[in-house]
Amino acid sequence: MMRVTLDINGREHAAEVDPRMLLVEFVRRCAGLTGTHVGCDTSQCGACTVHLDGIAVKSCTVFAAQAEGHAVTTIEGVSPDDGLSPLQAAFKEHHALQCGFCTPGMIMSALDMIRRGAATDEQAVRAGLEGNLCRCTGYQNIVAAILAGAAAMAEG
Amino acid sequence: MHPYRYHRPGSLAEAEEVLAGDGDPRPLAGGMSLIPVMKHRLAAPSDLVDLAAIGGLTGITVEPATLGIRAMTRHAAVAASPSVRERIPALAALAGGIGDPLVRNRGTIGGSLANNDPAACYPSAVLALDAEIVTAGRRIPADNFFLGLFETALEPGELIVEVRFPVPAAASYRKFPNPASRFSVVGVFVARLADGAVRVAVTGAGPCVFRVKAFERALAASFAPGALADLSVAADGLTSDIHGSAAYRAHLIGVLAEDAVADCA
Ligand SMILES: Cc1cc2nc3c(=O)[nH]c(=O)nc-3n(C[C@H](O)[C@H](O)[C@H](O)COP(=O)(O)OP(=O)(O)OC[C@H]3O[C@@H](n4cnc5c(N)ncnc54)[C@H](O)[C@@H]3O)c2cc1C
Ligand code: FES
Ligand code: FES
Numbered sequence A: 001m002m003r004v005t006l007d008i009n010g011r012e013h014a015a016e017v018d019p020r021m022l023l024v025e026f027v028r029r030c031a032g033l034t035g036t037h038v039g040c041d042t043s044q045c046g047a048c049t050v051h052l053d054g055i056a057v058k059s060c061t062v063f064a065a066q067a068e069g070h071a072v073t074t075i076e077g078v079s080p081d082d083g084l085s086p087l088q089a090a091f092k093e094h095h096a097l098q099c100g101f102c103t104p105g106m107i108m109s110a111l112d113m114i115r116r117g118a119a120t121d122e123q124a125v126r127a128g129l130e131g132n133l134c135r136c137t138g139y140q141n142i143v144a145a146i147l148a149g150a151a152a153m154a155e156g
Numbered sequence B: 001m002h003p004y005r006y007h008r009p010g011s012l013a014e015a016e017e018v019l020a021g022d023g024d025p026r027p028l029a030g031g032m033s034l035i036p037v038m039k040h041r042l043a044a045p046s047d048l049v050d051l052a053a054i055g056g057l058t059g060i061t062v063e064p065a066t067l068g069i070r071a072m073t074r075h076a077a078v079a080a081s082p083s084v085r086e087r088i089p090a091l092a093a094l095a096g097g098i099g100d101p102l103v104r105n106r107g108t109i110g111g112s113l114a115n116n117d118p119a120a121c122y123p124s125a126v127l128a129l130d131a132e133i134v135t136a137g138r139r140i141p142a143d144n145f146f147l148g149l150f151e152t153a154l155e156p157g158e159l160i161v162e163v164r165f166p167v168p169a170a171a172s173y174r175k176f177p178n179p180a181s182r183f184s185v186v187g188v189f190v191a192r193l194a195d196g197a198v199r200v201a202v203t204g205a206g207p208c209v210f211r212v213k214a215f216e217r218a219l220a221a222s223f224a225p226g227a228l229a230d231l232s233v234a235a236d237g238l239t240s241d242i243h244g245s246a247a248y249r250a251h252l253i254g255v256l257a258e259d260a261v262a263d264c265a
Helices: A022-031 A085-094 A103-115 A122-128 A138-153 B011-019 B034-039 B075-080 B083-089 B087-095 B109-115 B122-128 B215-223 B246-264
Strands: A002-008 A009-018 A048-050 A053-057 A069-071 B005-007 B025-028 B047-050 B060-062 B064-069 B133-136 B139-141 B146-148 B159-167 B171-178 B184-192 B198-203
Touching: A002 A022, A009 A022, A009 A053, A022 A048, A048 A103, A048 B171, A053 A103, A053 B005, A085 A103, A085 A138, A103 A122, A103 A138, A122 A138, B011 B025, B011 B047, B060 B083, B075 B083, B075 B109, B083 B087, B087 B122, B087 B171, B087 B184, B109 B122, B109 B159, B122 B146, B122 B159, B122 B171, B122 B184, B171 B246, B184 B246, B198 B215
Parallel strands: A002 A069, B005 B047, B025 B047
Antiparallel strands: A002 A009, A048 A053, A048 A069, B060 B064, B064 B159, B133 B139, B133 B159, B171 B184, B184 B198
16 A cells, blocks of 8 residues: 555545556545546546646546646536536537536546647547547537637637 | 556666566556556556656757657657657657547657557657667667567666657658557558668568568669559568458558658658
């Protein structure tokens, strides 16, 4: 066992964990933040996407211990206390989710894409979502929502 | 996953000390290959030595005829680097086509080369560009580095610190990606080096990256796609799996090599 202290959404969370504990398990079990999902646990689906120092990563393929000393941001950390962020509002507006299981990962990947200035057109957004799978929507509305969200954030 | 001990040394010397210890200690870079294989219990290291906190292991240096990429440089950083895009655009494009953005945000060049996955992209660039793998104690030419399936010339505990790429006159990488993972079903890297030598390296098609000397001779005589028209690669020894037969892969090598040469011109 080892003591791991993580900065998650600006709050410190400390726990005594097995070195095998993945970042996603720490986020869900130790910090109780269940917005980050596990879709595959084999590094394919991106449902577990969080930010490490602002950069989108698959938290099922990072050990919790590796995240020590870095700022972890989850879907809870990018959601206002009240209402929705502009990107979340765009997902709602464009009907970009059905079961919603992939959505937190989609939002975290999209935020990284928008930060890098990479959400420029449909083709770029589709390329940027290669690490995020959705079994429901067929992606069309997710792409539309990200383009609309990027435009709203640029104005905002 | 089997249990292991986690270490995060702050210096190369400390890392080497742990790696020289008993059991089966292993370096951990981006974890994009090692963590999945540990989950499948295909690897059971006793200790993981996280290289992330060691200073000086990331970054790209530009010299007149060489580009040096430090081992812990992420695929995304290579893809976005203005120096790489300007001097070896094919290498930036290769890095930008590995897996997906989330994988590229973690995976490193050192990890990819040490792993030597038969379908990985970087080994083809290293072999075709005649790059050098720099470890703490020596420099290994590309031709001596890739030994077989997941096998390299690295000794146990030996760390890659840098990869040095000679800047070529022209180069191009063409990959037929597996649509799910984006690993190469076949990938071909063609390079015309500064001294005029031509090197063609193929990944994905066999147990280990390899050169196609017959293509190289023909292209040295005439660097044009037509030079390959009458040549083919034998299917013997190539991989057959659900993604493609050996004959299909042999055919793809020719097609992708012609595309890559056309792209260089
Ligand atoms: C979904 C997915 C898709 C992918 N698609 C592609 C693709 O299209 N093309 C492609 O090429 N790859 C692909 N990969 C693999 C990816 O590029 C990995 O990042 C890479 O193979 C390993 O790099 P890493 O830094 O993650 O290494 P790790 O997983 O940390 O380590 C891999 C191995 O290298 C050793 N090692 C690491 N660093 C060093 C060092 N400096 N010196 C000595 N040994 C070291 C480790 O001990 C381990 O044995 C994909 C991976 C995933 C999960
Ligand atoms: S749960 Fe992490 S990629 Fe699917
Ligand atoms: S909305 Fe169901 S998986 Fe995407």
